[in-house]
Amino acid sequence: MHIQSPCVVALTWRLEDAQGQLIDELAQPVEFFYGGLDLLEQVEAAIRDQTIGFEASLHLEPEQAFGDYDASLVFFEERSVFPDGIEVGMQLEGVPQGAVTPDMPDDVLYTVTEVYPTHVVLDGNHPLAGRALRIHLKVQDVRVASADEIAAGTVGQPAFSVLNAMPPGPHLH
Numbered sequence: 001m002h003i004q005s006p007c008v009v010a011l012t013w014r015l016e017d018a019q020g021q022l023i024d025e026l027a028q029p030v031e032f033f034y035g036g037l038d039l040l041e042q043v044e045a046a047i048r049d050q051t052i053g054f055e056a057s058l059h060l061e062p063e064q065a066f067g068d069y070d071a072s073l074v075f076f077e078e079r080s081v082f083p084d085g086i087e088v089g090m091q092l093e094g095v096p097q098g099a100v101t102p103d104m105p106d107d108v109l110y111t112v113t114e115v116y117p118t119h120v121v122l123d124g125n126h127p128l129a130g131r132a133l134r135i136h137l138k139v140q141d142v143r144v145a146s147a148d149e150i151a152a153g154t155v156g157q158p159a160f161s162v163l164n165a166m167p168p169g170p171h172l173h
Contacts, residue, residue, distance in 0.1 A: 001142045003047050005035025006150045010141035011047075018059075018132040029140035036153030040065060047139055054139040062130050069130030073108065075101045075122045082120055088112055096122075 003009055010029035016022055032038035034047070042064045046056045062068050079086075081098040090112045095104045108124035115121075149155050 001051065001144070003034055003050050003139070003142055006145045007034050008032065008143050008145050008149060008155055009034050009047065009139055010143075011137050012140055013135055013137040016134045018134065020134070023128070023133070031141075031155045033145060033149055033153060033155045036149075038154050043135070043137065047137075050139055052139055052142055055137065057134070057136045060133045060135065062132060065131070065133050066126040066128045067130075069125055073105070073124035074113075075099075075104055075110075075124070076119045077101060077122060079115070079117060079119050086112060086115055086120060088115060092122075 001007065008031050010031045012026045012029050013024075014022070014026075015024040034044060040060070042058055042060055046058055047054060077096060077099050081096050081100075092110050092112075094106045094108065094110075095101075096110075105124060110122040110124050111127065113121045113123045145155075
């Protein structure tokens with residue numbers, strides 16, 4: 001079967017920064033919905049019309065991956081808004097309850113980047129924002145998408161699984 005929208009592809013990959021430092025590696029195939037929310041546009045373009053066994057190495061500039069770093073998505077919130085035990089690396093979805101910063105977007109995944117006695121620094125940028133990336137990927141399988149997958153535009157968590165989902169570690173909700 002050739003990769004065309006809509007279908008589901010199983011990929012393995014090695015993702016590095018522009019200097020060759022390993023960021024992520026999928027040694028076991030992971031399924032992604034092709035033609036929906038799961039894959040970056042450049043990845044979809046590279047595998048379009050290909051079949052099982054196809055390999056590609058791509059260089060992605062920030063605007064082709066997770067965007068440029070946006071300093072306006074960094075916020076300082078009162079420490080009292082957060083529970084005891086808050087740590088650098090924790091993440092929360094949306095504006096924390098009790099936050100007082102005006103115009104803080106509610107549809108963002110925030111990462112705690114610093115914790116001080118009086119305030120906490122929240123960064124709404126994707127962890128890979130502003131970084132050029134290199135990815136070597138291999139198509140391990142291609143299958144017909146189910147009606148549910150087509151309706152959802154995804155096989156599960158959206159957009160490049162490991163990279164757009166919450167990184168491993170504790171999360172606040």
